[in-house]
Amino acid sequence: MTTFHVGLVADPAFPSEVAEQLGDLDPPRVQSHDAWEVDRVSEPFTTGSEDAETAMGRLLKMAQERRWDVVVGMTELPLHDSDGRHLVARTDDEQHVALVSLPALGGLRVRARARRLVRSIVSDMSNPSTAPNDRVTLSHVAGPLRLLLGMVLANRPWLLVPGLKSALVAALATGAVATINSTVWLLASSLSPWRLTAATVAALAIVVCWLIIDGNLWDRPDDESIQARKRSRMYNASTIVSLTVGVTICYVVLFLINLLWALFVLDPAVTGGYIRKSMDHGDLVLLAWFVASAATVGGGLGSGLESDEAIRAAAYSKREEERRGRIADEDS
Structure with missing residues (x-):
């Protein structure tokens, strides 16, 4: 059995509350031969909602210091790519680093949606045969409204x-x-x-x-x-x-x-x-x-x-x- 050390880093306040309530993060059945050891950390790792690369760099540094195999950051700040599109998640499959924007989940049933998303990201990163998406974006039409709703409810x-x-x-x-x-x-x-x-x-x-x-x-x-x-x-x-x-x-x-x-x-x-x-x-x-x-x-x-x-x-x-x-x- 292979044990993957997962770091779940959450910004203070709402993201930390969500991280503590995610509950079971065991690997899916197809990976039943693996085991996940999850460390939850509450720390303000974001430096700007527009700068996902800087935030992911901080996450990578924490992963190297704490010997995590996979690290996922959770923030209540909106994320954008270089084209201005709203991001739900940004991942780096080579470094095993991911960043999740909670407001982009829409504000309703955030914990359930965050659990599914984090579980999917960690599962992809811990499985060499699966290549995760570089980023998950919101639609141009409903995306801004969904993000705004998430930001308001997070407040x-x-x-x-x-x-x-x-x-x-x-x-x-x-x-x-x-x-x-x-x-x-x-x-x-x-x-x-x-x-x-x-x-x-x-x-x-x-x-x-x-x-x-x-x-x-x-x-x-x-x-x-x-x-x-x-x-x-x-x-x-x-x-x-x-x-x-x-x-x-x-x-x-x-x-x-x-x-x-x-x-x-x-x-x-x-x-x-x-x-x-x-x-x-x-x-x-x-x-x-x-x-x-x-x-x-x-x-x-x-x-x-x-x-x-x-x-x-x-x-x-x-x-x-x-x-x-x-x-x-x-x-x-």
Whole structure:
């Protein structure tokens, strides 16, 4: 029986979590005479999403130092080839090195897909009769959308809620006061659903823009090349979508709490008497909707939005910047 020593190197955070949960990586039945000894390592080995060769060079160096027969790197950064195509994996069958981009797996069922891909790569590399592909690319049509979805889900935008805690608390306080204000009742009753929808979109857009500006999260291309501009557009798109999802979750939470508060403290008949208009419980829903939009802007921006790690994690450029700093420190 031949034992192959496999190194599974994962970037910190999400890739490391996926690597730990891959489970059984035994060779397929056709290679039942082989055994795989898998070492899992969490280390920031990527220096830039566009530079797959440099990352693979680092993996090769680790394999030589630790006497691995095969090494596979897993990163949450998007990979591209020299033609600008999005890569799922990049392999070097001669050096037995491979690099896997988790976002390119689409974001859904990542662990299952990553397990199949890594198992296939290791199986090909440990079997001399099989020559693995040099690279696995995404289609030009659905590829960018699949990559964007993977990048957004890898960011786990729902974790932005703790990063917005001060703004959320301020918005809740603002909403609690506004809910019992007769002027607010009158304004809410005069707005049509489409105007309330427009107010919601505007409130979300204002907060997302402020987060990007305040946190300096907008990525700028390193040079004027087409590849650099495409890369920056993908980074910025993932940042915008991730922040929008996170802020929307906060908005929904704020709306539900405002609605419960309105239903608890307000009587539609009494409220309608103050503004001389017939009101029912449906009007309280519109009131909570209007208050949520106003409180999101007024309470959130008024409190000062903290750009802590939870918010910066929504930007791939920031995460990559932190990795570069850590690697530079290690090299020095």
